[in-house]
Amino acid sequence: MIKKVLIANRGEIAVRVIKACREMDIETVAIYSEVDSNALHVRLADKAMLIGPPAPRESYLNIDKIIDTAKEVNADAIHPGYGFLAENAEFARRCEETGINFIGPTSEAMALLGDKIESRQTMIAADVPVIPGMEAKAVSLADLAKEAKAIGYPVLLKASAGGGGKGMRIVESADELEGAMEAGMREAKSAFGDDSVYLEKYIEKPRHVEFQVLADTHGNVIHLFERECSIQRRHQKIIEESPSVALDDELRQRMGETAIRVVKSSGYTNAGTVEFLLDKHKNFYFLEVNARLQVEHPVTEFVTGVDLVKQQIKIANGEKLELRQEDLRQKGHAIECRIYAENPQNNFLPSLGKILFVNEPVGPWIRNDSGIFAGIDVSMYYDPILAKLIVWGENREDARRRMKTALEDYAILGIKTQIPFLKEVIEHPEFIKGNTMTNFIPQHFPEWKGDRKHQKIALIAAAINSYENFRIKKTGSKKVQVTPWQTVGQWEILKS
């Protein structure tokens, strides 16, 4: 039984994991880099260990140091969160070697799924539909060119070891191929340390639909339905929802069964996500397995009522799944918006600095998974995700309206966020209709630079504040307030 968990992460996901552990009476150990000493996850954990300098490779990516720290504090398990070492098979292997329970899949399953080409071959063997494309690693431009011709342009060039869109290139015709290959390999090398690339058929205007799965170590696998994550900016999901408007019960069941087949064929255990592309003819293609807890897991939690982090821990404990597929239902509709420290006026570049004030939206069916508070510095070293705002509604429109009001209340002052952008997306007529394809943002917000409609009111408010500040400065400090309870020492205790 897991009694003490080290959380090898930071920010909102570390906070999320700590809360689940605390409710299970499991002790938590946070790790933190030198710039994170005042962070929320450090505050909430039962114990916190300084792990190194700010640079990720010296702290949150430092496998040796993290393993040593886990041993030092006698943690019997490590939760990796998402990002950092969450899908690093070497880290999982080191935990296995050291006898630390890695809360996630085995290093073997992770290694298999981490290689896009290998996993693709496994899926083909398991009769899982994949995007037409290469069956082997490319070695030369000639190989790629031959494949591209066989698949038919446009094709998509992807990094073999990658994810998150890094190294990815759309190639419209043969003469673009060489340039795309070189750039893709360079990016793949620097992002993943591996420059292998491969090709596949480019699916136009697809939806991104993924299935949440849970697999215990006794061979039981269930899925918790889909999430649609088509709203992406630069291949980064920013809005996710469940259910997807594109699925009917028949298709949902078929995709769910396929997801379970993917998991079984790869020997995967713990929580994972099977990603698909869904084309406009409702054909779906396996993309990859995210071998970790996803950023967007709360939308599934909201519609199914299942706590995925607690399930992860129970599975890591060797427990059998108590949930059965036939008991699971999707109830209502959930939407998540990711809140990033990004400046919409400045090409969405990270917006760094001190957070001066936060007004968090609260209310029925509003959940806010946040890693910030007023007074904290947003540093340049890490992913600029600040929080995730998740709402549930009886139906999609109910949830969407709730999200709108929640975004309007989510004041974060001192840095910029993309909240204004999120608000405009969820108010867009095509979003309301559910016409959400992965090209939604380039199509509908090609050059979005923000809106200044309330600027005049902002100036009025600033003037009132300036006026009052100035008045206080001029007149406020003339009198000295003496409070007798503070300054006089002669107390006598009365009989009562």
Next chain:
Amino acid sequence: MIKKVLIANRGEIAVRVIKACREMDIETVAIYSEVDSNALHVRLADKAMLIGPPAPRESYLNIDKIIDTAKEVNADAIHPGYGFLAENAEFARRCEETGINFIGPTSEAMALLGDKIESRQTMIAADVPVIPGMEAKAVSLADLAKEAKAIGYPVLLKASAGGGGKGMRIVESADELEGAMEAGMREAKSAFGDDSVYLEKYIEKPRHVEFQVLADTHGNVIHLFERECSIQRRHQKIIEESPSVALDDELRQRMGETAIRVVKSSGYTNAGTVEFLLDKHKNFYFLEVNARLQVEHPVTEFVTGVDLVKQQIKIANGEKLELRQEDLRQKGHAIECRIYAENPQNNFLPSLGKILFVNEPVGPWIRNDSGIFAGIDVSMYYDPILAKLIVWGENREDARRRMKTALEDYAILGIKTQIPFLKEVIEHPEFIKGNTMTNFIPQHFPEWKGDRKHQKIALIAAAINSYENFRIKKTGSKKVQVTPWQTVGQWEILKS
């Protein structure tokens, strides 16, 4: 169609109603007394109207003024919240006369149910089980004595017009009757302006189990299952949950059907609550109908996924219920704790003053319906409820543990709350086992005065804070910081 709602209330329930309206694109008008100008409901409404001095009868109970204000702002509906005028049939009647849509039952149904003796007779006629007791109003001590003898001691003396335990007395034997009658009549007179009292059989160690109902104006009535509200301090509910551990499916169905019969027989419409006492032999007795939205409505919202405030508005709009009884399910378990400004060290008397700091618990499946924020004054004029903390879990124990961690995080500084008491109640072995009868608190916490187990750590923290404050005072202001961006006027705009 309702387009603008005046909310004739304050605090957390006014905030709750405003949020529901906003999500439905309905304009909101808050009313406030002179001490509430900085209150949260005033902040959140689209418009706010000063209604009078702090004393409730001159502001939140001032029917003329509220009706006039609704007319002045062209509100087409009034939501009364709970307390204040929510169950005042005269107020409902005045709204009806003025053509304002009162979001609640008709004045007629309210008047019928407001009279405990009349409503009792209606229920007996409708074959609803009631507590053995009087069938008519008492006029003299002799009448009461005769009845008491017929029912058999112990008996319960209750105010005919009342609720919330005011005027209520347990009478153990005949010689206590006269004193109890006089005291009960005095209390009833001052609380409700009506000194009628009546008697009923005193049920020992019952559970308080109530059913949430919704009735539209087309004759459709559904129930949304039960809430158990046995944990009461001085007849005031402080912890509520759903489902009740005491009900099985058969009993739940039987009580639910009875609740629907109660509603139909009284011509009740909109949201309401049918209260029962459940004795240890699982006999249930009708108590009364709460003709309003209940304080504890969120536990039902959490387990059913139905937004009761939105349903109230739809019913007031004349819409037909879309929910059907057979589609409703109780999923998981919800618990609510009411957070009061009360001092557990001082006999739970109201604790007034300025709130200096609030740390609200947040996290998955935690809901906090709050009417406060740092900087607000808790005044002596109104009910000292500050907020309601509601959690959901996959089962009762999961919810209970979540509630424990949420209470441990709910720092409210500057005034006292009964959070320490709530925490001890939900950690009590008998609460954990579900042995929750209405005498739970007198039995298990007869003389609770608080706990000082962390007092030494409090002193340590205070000393660190005192030390640092003193250090800053001595050394902090030696240097003057000049920030050039603020003080120098010579700016030039660069070409970019």
Next chain:
Amino acid sequence: MEFEYKTADTLHSVSIEKKEDAYVISTGDDSITISPRQLLPNFMSLDIDGKTTKVYFARSDGKIYVFINGYQYELLDIVRESQTTVSKDHAHMEGEAEISAPMPGKILKIFVKEGDEIKVKQKLLIVEAMKMENSITAPIDGTVKRINFKEGDLVDTGQPIIEIE
């Protein structure tokens, strides 16, 4: 440094010294060495005997409010003469002062009247609050400009009692 706090009807003395990043604190018999993991304006995290405690706190009008793990504590900060010298000097400079009530209490006795010339440390009034009597002396030399209450009156937080010019 020595601080005194009052809870209900008990007085607690706490001594504290800082050594590098750690505080050495004695609350009576025993003494512990502690360095807060986090020390924010309203929060600190303390490791005591291998266990971490999260402490929320706020300070206002001579009281320190503390919240630990669901439990709440109210400490009255009894500040010693030596610690108030600075602010009194300041008061001297400005030549104007206001005696106000930091918490609800009752005025038991007033020794001066409007127009009186008064000297520093002269006894002005006695106030009862939190079941304790408090003699209040003049923080500066001056003239009593205004007295807003009479003996027996209840005063509320922040209400000015006596103004001195």
Next chain:
Amino acid sequence: MEFEYKTADTLHSVSIEKKEDAYVISTGDDSITISPRQLLPNFMSLDIDGKTTKVYFARSDGKIYVFINGYQYELLDIVRESQTTVSKDHAHMEGEAEISAPMPGKILKIFVKEGDEIKVKQKLLIVEAMKMENSITAPIDGTVKRINFKEGDLVDTGQPIIEIE
């Protein structure tokens, strides 16, 4: 009273007067009279043209951050000489000052070196930030004690650039 704010690359002049509980504010062509429904440290509620707007705001290092209905605004507060007299007098009294960076910027030019005797209003350096150049002059007479950066350096919020004794 007259205030100036800069957004992106535009300068805005706002004039404001207070009449009883209301402010009369002109942001250019038109003038409105307004009394905030609530005016809290980080929040105000403004009724403009029959519509209520909730405004969250915070001020730090010469910037005002405003959040309205999901949209955010950053205003650079251009403070006039007349308004800073008080704090400069204060600096004079203390005889010590520190020039620090209230936001990230780039040092374009430094006109003094360590040990230099300087006079009030003497030009010390030019900093570029928010696409504007800013000439910084000495707030007090004194000696340059320390210069922490050189021309071309980037400075971050709060970093002291020049210390004067």
